[in-house]
Amino acid sequence: xxxxxxxxxxxxxxxxxxxxxxxxxxxxxxxxxxxxxxxxxxxxxxxxxxxxxxxxxxxxxxxxxxxxxxxxxxxxxxxxxxxxxxxxx
Numbered sequence: 407x408x409x410x411x412x413x414x415x416x417x418x419x420x421x422x423x424x425x426x427x428x429x430x431x432x433x434x435x436x437x438x439x440x441x442x443x444x445x446x447x448x449x450x451x452x453x454x455x456x457x458x459x460x461x462x463x464x465x466x467x468x469x470x471x472x473x474x475x476x477x478x479x480x481x482x483x484x485x486x487x488x489x490x491x492x493x494x495x
Contacts (some may be wrong), residue, residue, distance in 0.1 A: 407479060421450075421459045430462070431469050436467070444486050 411419070416426045416451070424442070428435050431457050441447045442458065450460045475485045 416462075422462045422465070424460070427460055427462075427465055427469070430466060432471055434475075441469070441472060444482065446486055446489055448454055488492060 411426065413429060416422055416430060419426075422430065424435060424438050427433070427438055431438075438447065442449055447460065447465055449460045449465075451458050459460070472485055475488060480488065
């Protein structure tokens with residue numbers, strides 16, 4: 407396992423890992439993994455090592471959007487549908 411990047415480096419990086427997203431957003435790994443698997447957070451997957459990577463600014467914005475929708479009382483299936491509809495526009 408590689409050495410962790412510093413928070414300063416992560417905050418400037420275009421691409422981050424799910425573990426780095428945990429550090430940036432204080433959202434649990436299992437929650438981010440679930441959101442990813444539900445198609446709620448876009449990612450790219452590197453062929454050579456199958457590592458998922460997220461565009462930092464887009465992922466953080468999406469996580470904040472999910473957080474706001476949860477606070478507004480929406481269920482996960484509702485949020486997934488709202489995000490799909492928004493993406494299709």
